[in-house]
Amino acid sequence: MEPIRNVALLGQLVNTGFQVTVLSRTARSMDEPPSSAKTVQVDYSSIDSLVAVLQGQDAVLSTVGTSGISVQKTVIDASIQAGVRHFIPSDFEALTTRPGAETLPLNALWIDIQKYLKEKALSGQIEYTLFAVGPFLEFVMSMPFLTDPQTQTVPVYDNGVRTFSSTSVSSVAKAVAGALKNETETKNRLVSVHNIVLTQNKVLNLAKKYSPLDVKWIENPVDAAAELERILENTKQSGLDLFKTLALLKAALLGGKFEAEFKILDNDLVGARLLSDDEFEKIFATAFKPGHMIAQKDLQANVEGI
Template sequence: MAAIRNVAVAGASGNLGSHVLKALLQANFNVTVLTRSQKPGSYDAKITVAEVDFTSTNSLTSALQNQDAVVSTVGIAGLEGQKILIDAAIAAGVQRFIPSDFGVCTTSPKVLGFPFYSTLATVRQYLADKAATSTLSYTVVAPGSFLEYLLMAPSVVDFKNHSVALIDDGNNRFSTTTLANVGTAIAGIFNNPEKTRNRVVYVSEAILTQRQVLDIAKEIKSKITWTISNIKSSDVLREGLDAVASGDNSLQAVGKILLGTAFGGEEYGSAYDSNDNILVGIEAISQQKLKDLIAERFN
């Protein structure tokens, strides 16, 4: 497989996309940002910016000429539309496609029929089918929970109100990775195209539990009295599924589905005891850095 040097990024202005963009530039890839409308000064001068119509295969194919790879970091609204981007990548002769499928247990067979997860599964299958009949290959990145989001979520630990609802007693394990290191992992994938071809790459900067996060918080602020309750992951999941079934497609309803599965522990394979950290250049987070990040939540 030829070396990957030219990379196009869709969704580069988003929270994850901006970190991916930075990591690719630091790794000396030639980066093109795909955007609906170019705003002067939005990107570094060494970045090529291509205005595209994400609903047009022709527009995207034109923009992807001479690109070796595509990274999609689009949000929920753009997930289904990735099929058009995949078709354009094939038409343009792109070698590698990374879909927007960054999560804790998105590839678990047990979640494939759930709302949100089913959309990801459909896109993954579409990508795999196309890869089987073309020169395009793919990599799905499984980084666990984004560590920054994890520490900001009151449903995990509510630092503001000093309360926590422990899911399954707070002992279920889950992998987590910082946004910056998701970007680093993607650069590592492109530097190892054969070893990451047509498979899921697992990245795990740390394996944590709710109780571990709470214990560190207690260590940092020992005088705080915490309000602790207990809930079951199966109940949280059921609440989300029932809400969506009744027509509630809000982020709150979908969020319960994600919470009930991502924090379901071994049931959904949320902790990556076996991972690809070494291959893509990721080191485990130090205890001190983790403690520092948790301490910031009190500020």
């Protein structure tokens, strides 16, 4: 089989080193695509439009946002008609590939696409690769997710000891490139990678360490299982919004129920590296500002090389 060379990228460009065609809904969707990338405006709702631009592509990497998840079925169908052989869905969420987590309402759209892809693969129409990456490292450090440096008030789930895998955005990009370069070994399966295993305590202890001596952190214990059930029941009654999605993710991720730490890794196969605790602390210390949220821009330079 010829190696994958041409990759169509949906949504935003990931620098994979392949010959990349960026498919965009509008001419303004991509502000500054790399000069080496070809940008094509396409109607995602039209199979004919998609087939026309996907012909000659070896693989499609989708990075559409939440609002565009369902349209991936059309893109998958178009990819099959165009002769694309490999599809990577936009599924880089924290828990969408974890055992048992398919029942969580925040995962419904992604699970639907996973099932659709697997059905097409079983009938030999296309290959796929799914990724387990955990929450993005930039996300857990920059949002009031594990700690809140603005208020110094922290709900601590299950004593802060539950472990979970986390990966930087740049490492996910490298893993995607590595998977495409090792197509035979990564096709039609889940590829699991992480940079580091975190706990809430690990991040909270660093926040305390790099805060002024007069800053006192207030810790409120939370039973993760009870909190998860409370949010699920509330969601049944009034639906899922952004606030409940974040609360649900925290309770599910920090409760230990869904095997959020990956025990078997594909890092070596796809070229994703591991961070030591010392390296992670250095990244945290460089970006942390007591009393302020850690800004994404302060993290990017530090995690870009991971």
